[in-house]
Amino acid sequence: MSTNSVIATQPRSPQPSHSPSSQQSLPLPPQPMPPQPLPLPQPQPPQQQSLPLPAPAPLPPSPQQQSHLPSQQSLPLPAPALLPPLPQQSLQQVHPLPLPLPLPQHVGQPATAPGRAPSARAGLVARWLAWRWSGWTSPLLLLALWSAATSLGWAPEQILVSPLQVLHTTWELIESGELRQHLEISVLRLAGGFAIGAVAGIGFGLLLGLSPGLRAYTAPTFNVLRQLPSVALIPLFILLFGIGESFKIFIVVKATFFIVALAVHDAVAGLSERYIEVARVYGFTRWQIVRRVVLPGIVPATLTGVRIALSRSWMVLVGAELLAADSGLGQMMEMARQMFRLDIVMVGVVLTGGIGYALDRGLRWLEAHLMRWQRGDRENT
Amino acid sequence: MFDSFVVKRRGALAVLALSLFSLTGAASVASAAPAAGLPESVRIAAVARNATGGKALFAGSSALVASQGWLAAELGKLGVKLEWLPVTTNSVAVQVNEAFANKSIDFAQYGDLPSIIANASGLKTRLVVPGGSLNNTYLVVPFNSTARSINDLKGKKIALHRGRPWEYPFSRLLAANGLKSTDVRLLNLNPQAGAAALASGSADAFFTLSDAFLLEDKKIGRVIWASKTPPQDWKMRAELWGSADFLAKYPQLAQLVATAYVRAHQIASVDSGRDEYIQAEAAAGQPESVVRRELDGDTRAWKARWSPLLTAEVKAHYAAEALYAKQSGLIAKPLDTSTLYVPQFVEQALVQLKLQQYWAP
Numbered sequence: 001m002s003t004n005s006v007i008a009t010q011p012r013s014p015q016p017s018h019s020p021s022s023q024q025s026l027p028l029p030p031q032p033m034p035p036q037p038l039p040l041p042q043p044q045p046p047q048q049q050s051l052p053l054p055a056p057a058p059l060p061p062s063p064q065q066q067s068h069l070p071s072q073q074s075l076p077l078p079a080p081a082l083l084p085p086l087p088q089q090s091l092q093q094v095h096p097l098p099l100p101l102p103l104p105q106h107v108g109q110p111a112t113a114p115g116r117a118p119s120a121r122a123g124l125v126a127r128w129l130a131w132r133w134s135g136w137t138s139p140l141l142l143l144a145l146w147s148a149a150t151s152l153g154w155a156p157e158q159i160l161v162s163p164l165q166v167l168h169t170t171w172e173l174i175e176s177g178e179l180r181q182h183l184e185i186s187v188l189r190l191a192g193g194f195a196i197g198a199v200a201g202i203g204f205g206l207l208l209g210l211s212p213g214l215r216a217y218t219a220p221t222f223n224v225l226r227q228l229p230s231v232a233l234i235p236l237f238i239l240l241f242g243i244g245e246s247f248k249i250f251i252v253v254k255a256t257f258f259i260v261a262l263a264v265h266d267a268v269a270g271l272s273e274r275y276i277e278v279a280r281v282y283g284f285t286r287w288q289i290v291r292r293v294v295l296p297g298i299v300p301a302t303l304t305g306v307r308i309a310l311s312r313s314w315m316v317l318v319g320a321e322l323l324a325a326d327s328g329l330g331q332m333m334e335m336a337r338q339m340f341r342l343d344i345v346m347v348g349v350v351l352t353g354g355i356g357y358a359l360d361r362g363l364r365w366l367e368a369h370l371m372r373w374q375r376g377d378r379e380n381t
Numbered sequence: 382m383f384d385s386f387v388v389k390r391r392g393a394l395a396v397l398a399l400s401l402f403s404l405t406g407a408a409s410v411a412s413a414a415p416a417a418g419l420p421e422s423v424r425i426a427a428v429a430r431n432a433t434g435g436k437a438l439f440a441g442s443s444a445l446v447a448s449q450g451w452l453a454a455e456l457g458k459l460g461v462k463l464e465w466l467p468v469t470t471n472s473v474a475v476q477v478n479e480a481f482a483n484k485s486i487d488f489a490q491y492g493d494l495p496s497i498i499a500n501a502s503g504l505k506t507r508l509v510v511p512g513g514s515l516n517n518t519y520l521v522v523p524f525n526s527t528a529r530s531i532n533d534l535k536g537k538k539i540a541l542h543r544g545r546p547w548e549y550p551f552s553r554l555l556a557a558n559g560l561k562s563t564d565v566r567l568l569n570l571n572p573q574a575g576a577a578a579l580a581s582g583s584a585d586a587f588f589t590l591s592d593a594f595l596l597e598d599k600k601i602g603r604v605i606w607a608s609k610t611p612p613q614d615w616k617m618r619a620e621l622w623g624s625a626d627f628l629a630k631y632p633q634l635a636q637l638v639a640t641a642y643v644r645a646h647q648i649a650s651v652d653s654g655r656d657e658y659i660q661a662e663a664a665a666g667q668p669e670s671v672v673r674r675e676l677d678g679d680t681r682a683w684k685a686r687w688s689p690l691l692t693a694e695v696k697a698h699y700a701a702e703a704l705y706a707k708q709s710g711l712i713a714k715p716l717d718t719s720t721l722y723v724p725q726f727v728e729q730a731l732v733q734l735k736l737q738q739y740w741a742p
Contacts (some may be wrong), residue, residue, distance in 0.1 A: 238581070335543060339502075340482075
């Protein structure tokens with residue numbers, strides 16, 4: 001079913017993929033356009049035709065369409081209209097990528113079409129991949145392998161405990177309240193360290209990106225320090241901060257700060273110089289440039305950096321807790337290993353992975369949520 | 382192109398020939414080695430202190446057994462090799478238990494509490510040769526600390542590697558002073574990290590073995606309590622444990638191992654054996670002054686400290702320790718310690734060595 005629509009739309013997809021180039025040349029057309037606002041009815045017929053076909057159709061007329069918006073807005077009030085065009089221009093810069101619908105189809109297409117020809121088997125694989133739960137394939141396979149390994153006794157039961165036993169132990173740990181206690185303290189440490197590290201990282205990254213002076217002074221040190229693996233710093237941090245809470249929070253701060261700062265710095269550095277130039281032409285103050293041009297422009301890259309930093313600092317935190325702590329998920333695992341309770345260790349392993357995954361998914365969702373204006377804008381055009 | 386193909390083919394042939402050769406070689410060695418029904422080797426894990434220069438230097442009675450060479454020779458007569466597996470002091474308990482679980486060792490010279498933990502979690506090991514009472518435990522505080530006894534440490538942070546044999550003496554010390562384990566904050570740190578924590582001021586005290594004297598020598602710490610004078614059953618024990626499977630399957634080999642350890646105990650337990658033992662320990666990376674201070678001032682006589690007898694005292698020690706392990710949540714279900722003993726090996730060894738009356742009470 002879905003494959004039909006894929007094939008039906010496929011020939012058209014090249015068209016949209018060309019459109020970005022025409023979009024990029026947009027900044028110029030608006031000036032000759034002003035007399036055009038009236039011919040609106042002319043582009044409309046194709047638009048109506050295109051409606052039944054959801055994805056590809058709206059895009060071909062887009063050059064003309066988008067040219068309306070700025071021109072319409074700029075006609076009535078020249079001065080305030082200066083602000084909207086800027087974010088929109090940055091949007092159009094992002095636009096070359098979007099085409100949310102045609103793109104995945106385009107990607108999925110090679111898998112389906114050739115799949116049919118050779119054998120029905122490949123079609124089955126493709127259909128499996130297209131199924132919405134197919135993401136569970138590898139976790140389920142892993143679970144099956146794990147179950148097989150334990151039921152066939154590939155490893156001693158004390159060392160490789162069965163998934164069922166892990167579930168049972170998890171329940172025991174939940175009932176005794178032990179798990180909650182360890183999780184609470186771990187999450188608290190992560191939240192504290194991550195908040196400090198992310199805020200400091202964004203601030204420092206911005207300053208580093210915006211101020212060539214600061215960059216000249218701190219870049220070498222920054223670049224050396226960020227190369228140091230956080231885990232390797234644990235012994236040094238223990239010496240500096242002792243083995244109390246501050247050491248664990250600082251190790252998370254360290255893990256977060258450098259990743260976020262680097263992402264923000266790179267995002268600022270990657271902003272097109274033209275935006276700043278245009279903003280200057282419009283007489284923006286320095287603060288206005290930061291507030292209206294730089295900050296909106298670096299949001300996507302910053303969010304990605306923050307997301308990577310979060311999962312990285314979670315791993316580092318569990319590692320630090322393994323080495324020196326009196327509580328926390330890592331310590332629960334270390335203590336269990338000393339007590340030869342590999343089932344508890346396994347609970348810790350599964351939970352560490354699960355929580356890391358959940359944090360990542362959560363931030364991805366947040367990313368999508370915060371970037372929804374981008375998508376909304378796309379849908380409007 | 383052609384040349385490279387030839388080279389490749391030649392290389393492949395060489396590899397093939399080599400692997401065939403090694404296969405047949407290994408097979409011939411294997412067939413030459415053990416007598417029928419015997420394993421290729423007997424594997425014993427023992428604490429190794431400083432494996433400097435690529436050479437493992439064993440500590441305790443295992444070092445004596447290894448250096449005397451008697452066991453290796455006796456096993457050799459049966460075509461069985463003797464293999465020593467060094468384990469490091471920072472986590473002997475975990476390394477040995479995991480090695481027992483994945484069947485990579487047959488015997489291990491290690492502590493009482495880890496053995497209880499192993500058996501409580503379903504491993505089956507047996508106490509083959511009781512190790513005597515040679516190790517003491519110490520409570521160390523920072524050098525300029527005002528603490529004079531455990532009572533001054535109420536509510537303070539004490540570094541202790543959990544699940545290690547010195548945890549039980551520590552629990553006795555607390556209990557004797559009317560303290561509960563919740564009255565102090567335990568930091569679960571291995572001995573190396575514990576020493577660092579004491580040095581950096583992160584811990585208010587550190588409970589450990591004779592490495593306490595190293596801290597005293599460096600003026601980092603001060604010993605405020607030692608297990609030398611209190612009742613003997615407070616003392617930690619380290620002894621020879623064997624895999625129950627191996628003992629049942631190869632009693633003949635197990636007997637040789639047990640006899641070798643009893644023999645080493647006897648040689649060390651004579652008066653002149655003390656200096657030899659100190660030299661052996663010093664050679665294994667412990668400063669001689671530390672070994673001397675560790676051995677000095679103990680209430681029990683030198684000869685009796687090497688007794689391999691499974692006395693009522695030893696059994697009571699294990700029963701009480703298993704109870705402690707259960708009560709403090711170290712093990713999930715109670716352990717019946719009466720199943721852990723196989724005294725026949727030591728009894729037989731004493732007969733073979735004509736030592737029945739040597740340690741008689």
